[in-house]
Amino acid sequence: MVKDSSNRDSTLSEKDWPALLRDSSRTGGQNSQAFKKPAGARWQAKVDGNVRTAPILRDRLLYVTSLSGYLHAIDVATGRLRWKYKVGAAIYSTPSLSGRRVLFGCGDGNVYAVDGEAGTKLWNFTAADEVWASPVVRNDAVYFGSADGMMHAVEIETGALKWKQSLGGRIYSTAYATEQHVFTGCGDGYVYSLDAKTGKTAWKTGTGNGIDSSPAVVGKAVLIGSNDFFFYALNVGDGSIQWKYEAGLGISSAPAVSGNLVFFGSKDGILQALDLQTGKLVWKTAVGQPITAPPVVSGSTIWIQAGIVHALTTTDGKILWRAGLGDGVQSAPVVTEDGVYLASMQGDIYALA
Amino acid sequence: MDRRSFVKRSCLGSVALFLDHFGTSPSYSEDLIPQAPPIHVNEPQSTSVSPLRMPGLYPGRVIEIADERSIVGNRVSQPTIRQMLDQAMRELTGEKSVPESWAKFVSPQDVVGIKINPSGAPACCSSPEIVREIVRAVQSVGVPLRNIVVYDRYANEMDIGSYQVLVPAGVRVVGVQQDKLDASGYDPDIYCEANFFGEWETRSYMASIVATGVTKIINVPTMKDHSASGVTGCLKNLGYGTFNNVHRSHRTPFSFTDPLIGVMCSVEPLRSKAVLHIMDGTRMVWHGGPLTQNQDFIHQAGAMLVGTDPVAMDTIELEKIEAKRSAEGAPSVWSRDPNSLTQNGMEFYQDATKNLFYRQPHHIAAAGKLGLGIADLKQIDHRLLRIRG
Numbered sequence: 001m002v003k004d005s006s007n008r009d010s011t012l013s014e015k016d017w018p019a020l021l022r023d024s025s026r027t028g029g030q031n032s033q034a035f036k037k038p039a040g041a042r043w044q045a046k047v048d049g050n051v052r053t054a055p056i057l058r059d060r061l062l063y064v065t066s067l068s069g070y071l072h073a074i075d076v077a078t079g080r081l082r083w084k085y086k087v088g089a090a091i092y093s094t095p096s097l098s099g100r101r102v103l104f105g106c107g108d109g110n111v112y113a114v115d116g117e118a119g120t121k122l123w124n125f126t127a128a129d130e131v132w133a134s135p136v137v138r139n140d141a142v143y144f145g146s147a148d149g150m151m152h153a154v155e156i157e158t159g160a161l162k163w164k165q166s167l168g169g170r171i172y173s174t175a176y177a178t179e180q181h182v183f184t185g186c187g188d189g190y191v192y193s194l195d196a197k198t199g200k201t202a203w204k205t206g207t208g209n210g211i212d213s214s215p216a217v218v219g220k221a222v223l224i225g226s227n228d229f230f231f232y233a234l235n236v237g238d239g240s241i242q243w244k245y246e247a248g249l250g251i252s253s254a255p256a257v258s259g260n261l262v263f264f265g266s267k268d269g270i271l272q273a274l275d276l277q278t279g280k281l282v283w284k285t286a287v288g289q290p291i292t293a294p295p296v297v298s299g300s301t302i303w304i305q306a307g308i309v310h311a312l313t314t315t316d317g318k319i320l321w322r323a324g325l326g327d328g329v330q331s332a333p334v335v336t337e338d339g340v341y342l343a344s345m346q347g348d349i350y351a352l353a
Numbered sequence: 354m355d356r357r358s359f360v361k362r363s364c365l366g367s368v369a370l371f372l373d374h375f376g377t378s379p380s381y382s383e384d385l386i387p388q389a390p391p392i393h394v395n396e397p398q399s400t401s402v403s404p405l406r407m408p409g410l411y412p413g414r415v416i417e418i419a420d421e422r423s424i425v426g427n428r429v430s431q432p433t434i435r436q437m438l439d440q441a442m443r444e445l446t447g448e449k450s451v452p453e454s455w456a457k458f459v460s461p462q463d464v465v466g467i468k469i470n471p472s473g474a475p476a477c478c479s480s481p482e483i484v485r486e487i488v489r490a491v492q493s494v495g496v497p498l499r500n501i502v503v504y505d506r507y508a509n510e511m512d513i514g515s516y517q518v519l520v521p522a523g524v525r526v527v528g529v530q531q532d533k534l535d536a537s538g539y540d541p542d543i544y545c546e547a548n549f550f551g552e553w554e555t556r557s558y559m560a561s562i563v564a565t566g567v568t569k570i571i572n573v574p575t576m577k578d579h580s581a582s583g584v585t586g587c588l589k590n591l592g593y594g595t596f597n598n599v600h601r602s603h604r605t606p607f608s609f610t611d612p613l614i615g616v617m618c619s620v621e622p623l624r625s626k627a628v629l630h631i632m633d634g635t636r637m638v639w640h641g642g643p644l645t646q647n648q649d650f651i652h653q654a655g656a657m658l659v660g661t662d663p664v665a666m667d668t669i670e671l672e673k674i675e676a677k678r679s680a681e682g683a684p685s686v687w688s689r690d691p692n693s694l695t696q697n698g699m700e701f702y703q704d705a706t707k708n709l710f711y712r713q714p715h716h717i718a719a720a721g722k723l724g725l726g727i728a729d730l731k732q733i734d735h736r737l738l739r740i741r742g
Contacts, residue, residue, distance in 0.1 A: 050531045052512065067508075067531045090531070132517070149522040172518045187518040208428070210481075212518040227515055229428065248648075249427065249475050252515055267475035267513070269646065290475050290513055290646065330512070345509060346532060 020054055020094040020134045020174055020214070021256060021294055021332065037311070037321050038340060038352035043079030047072045051343040053094040053134075054293075054332040061116065062334070062341050064349060065091035065104050071114055073102075076341065079351060083119035087112060092132040094174070098156055103142060105131025111144055111152075113159060123159035127152060129170075133184075133214075138177035138196065145171025145184055151194060153182070165199035167192055174214035174254070176222075181236075183222050185211030191224055191234060203239035207232065213264075214254035214294070218276065223262055225251025231264055231272075233279055243279030247272065254294035256302070258314055263302055265291025271304055273317060283317035298335040305329040309342065325350055358398040359542055363391050364616045364723070386711060389609045392547040396621045397564075405569075406625040407618065408726035409661025410457060414734045415669050416441045417634075419656040421742025424635040427653065431482040434657075437740065438486050438631070441659040444736060452493045458628045459569050461495030466567035466626075467503045470575045470590045470633075474514035476646040477636045479573040481519035483657070487571055487631065488521055498523030504562055506530055506594055529560045530597065539597050540564040545617055550604045557596040563623055570627040572663070576634040576654065577642035578674050580701065582610035583686040583714025585643050586670040587630040587663030588725070592617030603710060606694050611713035615720030618663065624725070630666055632658035639677040640705040647702055652677060655742060664726025665733045667717045672730070681705060686712045 049068025056063050062074040067090040073082040089107030096103050101113045107130045113122040129148035136143045141153045147170045153162040169187030176183045182194045187210040193202040208228030215224040222234040227250035233242040248268035255264040261273045267290045273282040289307030296303045302312050309323045333342040339353040418441045423433040439451045446454040459465055469479035501524045508528020517526045529538040539558035548555045574590035581603045582589050592614040593599045602609040634656035641650045660666045683705035695707040721728035
């Protein structure tokens with residue numbers, strides 16, 4: 001995998017979307033082109049069980065995990081199921097792709113690697129408690145936290161443990177990995193920077209409550225929200241607070257970044273855009289439902305799933321259109337040049353074009 | 354309890370249960386409300402009666418403790434909550450030490466369920482800060498973390514509340530059902546059966562985690578008005594938070610929460626296992642409950658109610674919400690004015706004079722009739738402890 005300085009995978013086609021918020025850059029899965037308002041659904045499919053995760057896409061296969069314990073592979077040309085793989089408990093983990101492997105965590109404490117074409121298991125690693133975070137791949141390691149408060153690094157080829165590090169609380173935050181460090185939020189209210197090779201803590205910075213938001217690293221800033229109602233920009237080197245912004249309720253939504261703006265939702269139903277350098281509010285828009293999902297940016301449009309699907313302009317937060325695709329939507333869409341794929345909480349998968 | 358032995362009983366409808374309650378509220382007119390059908394209960398046969406079963410060790414006693422520092426700017430202060438809870442537990446039990454007060458309700462061998470109320474999350478739900486303090490207290494008695502379960506019926510509401518990440522590692526966090534039709538987490542042998550509106554499924558089953566998964570329940574309701582039942586407190590959080598398929602008891606503008614809530618709370622083993630109630634009154638929803646996110650109707654009251662008698666506690670809660678509604682110029686929850694009804698949910702959520710149903714606050718007295726506690730204000734030992742504010 002080839003990555004540029006921003007951790008973005010430059011080999012990705014705009015038809016691929018291999019991880020939460022597209023790639024390990026976690027900057028919102030930004031496509032270069034804005035996607036126009038969909039004319040309708042090209043197809044609609046139903047997966048086995050409810051969905052609390054975001055779909056991912058590669059080579060015309062859409063991968064969706066569900067609370068019934070299934071990983072589904074759906075042909076995006078037709079909406080038909082190619083295969084599904086069953087594990088032992090509910091899956092709250094958005095899958096990620098590395099080569100032919102589809103990686104995801106599970107309520108049974110395992111992280112699974114499944115062959116993305118054949119739908120067969122390659123390996124599994126067993127943690128001591130459930131894994132809701134999405135596994136993050138960097139070089140030859142897979143990083144993820146578990147509910148017993150342990151951060152893990154395992155070999156991408158075999159699933160063998162490289163290291164594990166005990167943090168101070170439950171981990172539901174999806175990590176962000178750079179060459180040197182792994183960043184994660186934790187239930188003890190701290191943001192941690194761990195040495196990517198050893199797991200040793202480089203720094204930790206406290207917030208006022210537990211964290212289930214997932215960080216993004218942009219330039220010298222680690223961006224993350226907390227259930228203490230604040231959104232933080234921390235210095236990537238030492239964890240010092242560069243700025244923080246106060247929302248009306250807690251923040252579980254992972255941020256997306258586009259240009260000089262960082263976007264995130266808060267549980268009071270407000271989508272916010274802040275200046276990346278100063279943390280000053282640029283705009284905010286009420287979408288009418290609590291936001292826990294991450295926003296996604298494509299060109300000049302920002303998408304958020306909160307109750308229904310909303311599309312807004314990145315420049316001023318004006319709502320362009322809304323689509324009532326089932327209630328209680330908590331996922332994040334895949335936005336490609338061909339169309340948009342999204343999952344509802346009830347397990348309906350839509351291809352919009 | 355012998356799991357192989359079950360008994361059936363029937364409860365009469367609301368008019369028969371509460372005939373002597375009519376007239377106590379001037380605005381009440383029973384003519385508007387159709388009579389509830391009989392409710393049939395299938396439950397395990399109890400071989401002995403626990404002294405802890407509702408109304409528990411202290412019938413009629415309600416400890417109200419208030420501290421304005423417990424919630425500031427919508428943030429709940431855990432240190433203040435700890436002080437409030439410790440003081441309330443000592444007052445409730447008469448014990449000098451906090452661990453001794455908790456030891457009256459749980460023992461090291463117990464599997465303790467903490468029944469939260471996440472409906473209304475994130476704006477008003479059982480505060481994780483209170484849940485964490487309960488976990489600490491239960492642990493202090495010798496219950497290992499792995500034997501403490503934070504649970505509710507709806508997993509998605511717990512997700513929005515972020516309970517998974519906000520409780521200590523080791524505690525189990527369980528959502529009984531993943532969606533409205535998921536019945537896999539319920540015990541097919543324990544149910545309440547009634548046909549309210551001609552619905553196709555006439556049974557509501559008890560959650561397996563209550564039937565067999567835990568040995569004690571600490572109930573952590575919130576302090577809210579409720580569009581159908583009048584208020585939601587200890588009783589509704591337990592009854593409608595334990596049995597499935599309860600939404601069928603409302604069909605606008607009517608609701609049979611009276612008497613279904615009380616009947617459900619009387620079903621064993623729920624009645625025996627629910628030994629302590631800690632009502633989160635840091636926030637009080639005085640209109641728009643149970644799901645409102647409208648901060649205009651959420652008062653940061655900074656209070657908590659503690660007791661073992663859910664009927665007495667809900668009676669006090671009802672008084673407090675009525676007083677707040679009156680102060681805000683909203684109609685009483687006892688109102689039966691047809692002009693206040695709306696079928697427009699948005700209107701209901703924006704206008705405190707509107708409601709979706711004829712509310713049924715009588716469900717509290719109904720539960721009292723079933724032996725679950727004391728509803729007569731004159732008989733309730735209401736102790737107000739005000740730390741600050």
